[in-house]
Amino acid sequence: MNRLTRTLVGIRIKGDQSEKFFELCRRHQVKLFKLKEIANNDYIMYIALEDLKSVRKIRYKTKLKLTFIDKKGFHFFKNSLIKKSSLVVVCVLAFLFFLYLTQAIWLIEIESDQDQLNYHIKQHLKDHGIKEGVLSWWIDSPSTVQSRLLDAFPEILWVGIKQSGITYQLEVIPKQIEKEIEDDKPFNLYAQKDGVIKRAHVRKGRLVVGQHEYVKKGQLLVTGQLNPNAEENDEENEDEVENEKLTWVEVDAEIIAETWYRSTVEVPLSVKQDLETGRVYQKHNVKMYNINIPLWGLNNDPFDDYHIEKKETRWRLGPIKLPVVFSSSRYKETIQHDEERSVEEAVEIGVRQARESLKHQIDPSSSILNEKILHQQVDDGKVKLHIYFTVEEDIVNKVNDRQGD
Incomplete structure (x- = not known):
């Protein structure tokens, strides 16, 4: 009998034929629990509720005095709840409402x-x-x-x-919008990488490079110095130039250049993938201290292959954390799929991966013009690619500097 649903009745027997009572109980397969002698021919014990009728018949045969002293178990608890059903409903609703509020x-x-x-x-x-x-x-x-x-x-x-x-x-x-640069802080714009100038949009300042010109990293592109003859004076006029007050302005420009990147990727020709079948098994449980109470879903391994998405929520009573955690788990069935790729498919995947990786390296406003595979090699079940990318991007690097001031 299940201990959780077992219903017991506590009885006390008193009389000279107690041994006969025990013998008759054995013959009628009446189980006695927690048998204890409290005095001579005076015993207390527990019997199952379904054996009560048999015990009463045995009692008439032995002329013993039988007294009921206790009752416990699911049956009596259920009857008590039924008698107090209105109170139970109010308590449950109050608890659920309180739980909802918190x-x-x-x-x-x-x-x-x-x-x-x-x-x-x-x-x-x-x-x-x-x-x-x-x-x-x-x-x-x-x-x-x-x-x-x-x-x-x-x-x-x-x-x-x-x-x-x-x-x-x-x-x-x-995100903070960059504030307008103060007039007393002029800038020079330098190239932050090698490239070929495609176009320039100079709103403030003086452009010192031309279109289609190859520039190296660190080369001056736009200056805020508006005296173009200052750098062209010979040594004879050096003292005069030093005494001359140069005119500096704030620089604002965009220099678009063609730049280049190299990338190396390896793509396997055979891969194993876990694909979801669409079948989902859900489990919900409540964890209190080290006790895990299942609420829904008792199967620990619903599928042969699966991955789990788990979410836990700790219950609170206002600012107080309760030792109760509600856990929800979603078991998603997967099957392993062996995919064989052709060399052409692997090359296409490799180029796509390299392009996506490059997009994370460059500015979002930049654009990838084209790519070229410099070298392609198949070795040990993998396709190895060396790819050359051409990118169009802004290469200016602002430096708060006035050289020669």
Whole structure:
């Protein structure tokens, strides 16, 4: 009999025929629990509820005095709940309401000095289910929300997310727009890498290189010195030049040049991939201290191959962290797929990987003009590529410097 559902009745027997009583119980297969003699021919014990009828018949045969002293078990507990059902329902509803009040988000705070940005962020959160009154169990993790906000709002430099009790806090740091450079701080623009000048947009300053000219890293491109003859004076006029007050202005220009990059990639011809089949098995449980209580899903290995997405939420009572953690696990079935690639497919994948890697190295405003495979080699089940990229990008490097001042 299951110990959790077993129902026992405590009885006390008193009389001279107690040994006969025990013998008859054995014959009728009546189990006795916690048998204890408290005096001569005076015993207390527990019997199963279903054996009560048999014990009463045995008692008539032995003329013993039988007294009921206790009752415990699921049957009596259930009857007690039924008698007090209205009170139980009220208690359960009160607990659920209290749990909802303490586990839901009731305040969303966004720390930023831009009210318009705060409004749009709050609308974005609302569109993705993060709003007042929603349970914190069902919202995405802070890292997921952070990544989504950074993708949706390019003007955000960093966002920190913290959930404290019923408050959902966001600290937003927007990207700072560069302030206009003060007039007393002129600039020179230098090349930050080798390249061939394609076009120049000089708004302030004087261009010192020409179109289609090859420049090296560190070479002066645009100067804020508006006296072009200052560098051309010979030694005879050197004293005169030193005494002359040169005119410097703030420099503002964009120099677009053709630059070059090399990349080496290796692509295997045979790969093993884990593909999702679409079958999902969910498990929910509550962990209290070191006790794990399953709520839904009892199968520990629902599939032969799978990967798990797990989310844990610690329950709170206001600012107090309770020792209760609600855990939700999604088991996604996968199958292993062996993919064989041709050399042409491997080359295409390698070029694509190299191009994507290069995009992370250059400025988003830059563009990749073309690529050329310099060398291709198949060795040990891999295709090795040496790729040459041509890029069009702004190569200026601002330096707060006035050479010759």
